[in-house]
Amino acid sequence: KDSLCFPRPHPLWNLLLLLWTLLNCGLGGSAQGPGEWTPWGSWSRCSSSCGQGLSVRSRRCIRFPREERCWGDTHEYRLCQLPDCPPGAMPFRDLQCALYNGHPVLGPQKTYQWVPFYGAPAPNQCDLNCLAVGHAFYHSFGRVLDGTPCSWGSQGLCVAGRCLNAGCDGLMGSGAREDHCGRCGGTNDSCLFVQRVFRDTGAFAGYWNVTLIPEGARHIYAAHRSRNHLALIGGDGRYVLNGNGEVSPSGTYEAAGTRVVYTRAAGPEETLRAAGPTSQDLLLQVLLQEPNPGIEFEFWLPRERYGPFQEQAQALGWSLRQPQPLEGEPQSLEPQEALAAFPTRTPKPTPDPCPPCPDTRGRAHRLLHYCGSDFVFRARVLGHLRQAQETRYEVRVQLVYKNRSPLQSLEYVWAPGRCPCPPMALHREYLLAAQRLVNPDGTQDRLLLPHAGYARPWSPAEDSRVRLAARHCPV
Structure with missing residues (x-):
């Protein structure tokens, strides 16, 4: 057996060989993958005193010899939004150029006044290019400081020489975006x-x-x-x-x-x-x-x-x-x-005693009534009775998709008004979404088909659509 993995009894040898065992026997003598990061440090103060700026935090990689470097970044930047700068405040890039005013830059004798220059060929937005006031040349002083706007009016900020935008999580360059529901990084499921x-x-x-x-x-x-x-x-x-x-x-x-x-x-x-x-x-x-x-x-x-x-x-x-x-x-x-x-006035009567019903097609209407109804079922209309304030349909239930309580094979379905919408014809099959209506004293327990509700001629395609709707109802 390898003696390096079994320490000798001498105390000094025990300590030395234990360390050697950890580094060789435990690590196998070769690279063992990446090291481990320390926890993130605290966020720094904002790089600006007004407007937009950056806050940074860092971490260190702890690794043994022959281990790979940790995967990820040592620094993380986030946007800090402060109150707007007062009128007349010097922009951050202008301030960085002005730091070289009166200092010899291109020679020991000559000094210049500097302002930002944006017309450099193949410009990097995060280079500090400054124009000598009153002269036809500019000079590049390297990178701008982190937190400098990439250009005038830009939402992007320079970070380590790159122009980055903040994600909805506030982290620069994260690419996180709000979904249609307003959730950062969401998947439109809320x-x-x-x-x-x-x-x-x-x-x-x-x-x-x-x-x-x-x-x-x-x-x-x-x-x-x-x-x-x-x-x-x-x-x-x-x-x-x-x-x-x-x-x-x-x-x-x-x-x-x-x-x-x-x-x-x-x-x-x-x-x-x-x-x-x-x-x-x-x-x-x-x-x-x-x-x-x-x-x-x-x-x-x-x-x-x-x-x-x-x-x-x-x-x-x-x-x-x-x-x-x-x-x-x-x-x-x-x-x-x-x-x-709404509305507060009654419309003028129309000549037609039963005006056309509104269009109730579409996925949104199907979801609205399927998800909010107590009963969804396929039925054949056997008869109907029109009264002053409601219409009663007698139906034979043939297939139940959703029910909050048991349905009988023969049921009455009540629709408000003498001219219900949508109308149902005798001896035809429909896919219905109904609600259970119980009056306060419990003497009436009825199935109600709401006005402009869900009553569509049954077909295999309609069957598929309503089964799909069931998967998208709120929990």
Whole structure:
């Protein structure tokens, strides 16, 4: 056996051979991979006294002989944001050039005044190139100090001669970005994407509700191509855009804690964008002047706000198809009542006793009703009974996708109104999403199909879509 691995009894030899054993027998006499880092030190003070600057921390690599160097960096830099510099303060790069004022640089006799120079051929943004005032030459003094802006107005800062930008985690060069939900480094799994096209049209010119944009919404977008105008109402019940029949100019508007960018092009195209997140509910309307060709809208909503949004949308009717005529002044509302009470006027009656139902197609509508319903099932309509305030359907349940309590083979499904939306035809099969409605005294326990709810002709494709929707419901 190797005697180096079995120490002799002499005390001095014991100590020497123990060390040799650790370095040779324990390490195998060859490289054993990288060493280990010490814990990170504390962050330094900010490199600047105002504006943007850098803070740095460091660590050391501990390694035995023949071990590889540690993987990673010895220094880590993060952005520190301080109050803006006062007017007239000398920029950091100017200050570094000015340090050489009056000092001989190119010879023992001549001195110059120096200011930053940005016109060097093949420039490195992090080189300290300074122009001699009153002369046609510049000189490079090496690298700028860490924390110097890469260029005038740039968000990037120089770190060890490289121009880096801060990630959403504040670390320079990390590349971390916020996802659509606003989470740094997230994967868009903490929010849901709401997207659809509003195709409803009114029987008269005026304001028509398009959609509720809930508190917490991000990446809001709405667009259309027509002579109509998008209108936006804040949580206080006042118009932000295109209210009271007056068309607002293109520009940026403040609403619900975010900036709304409204653009009306020379042609018929009109867009509305907002990064969010919104601090209050907003109501998107359209001021109709001609038939509505379709208004696209979308936004991302945190999962925890999806349930309250669904309840509000169902309370207003998911289509939010409640017009507000142009005649007269709009009623002033308290902030808490603003969105719940829209609109305050009743539309003029239309000749058709059963007006067209709103378009309820789209993934967002399917998710809204599947995730928020107590029952989702396939059924055949056997009969219906229209009454003054509701319609009762008798259905045969054929396949259950989701149920909070047992379903019978024969059930009644109740829909609000004499003209329910969506309508269901006799002897056809539908995929239904219903809610359980129990009155306070417990004498009635019914299945309710909400207005503008989910009742689509069953097909194998619809079966696949609804099974896929089940995977994306909030937990």
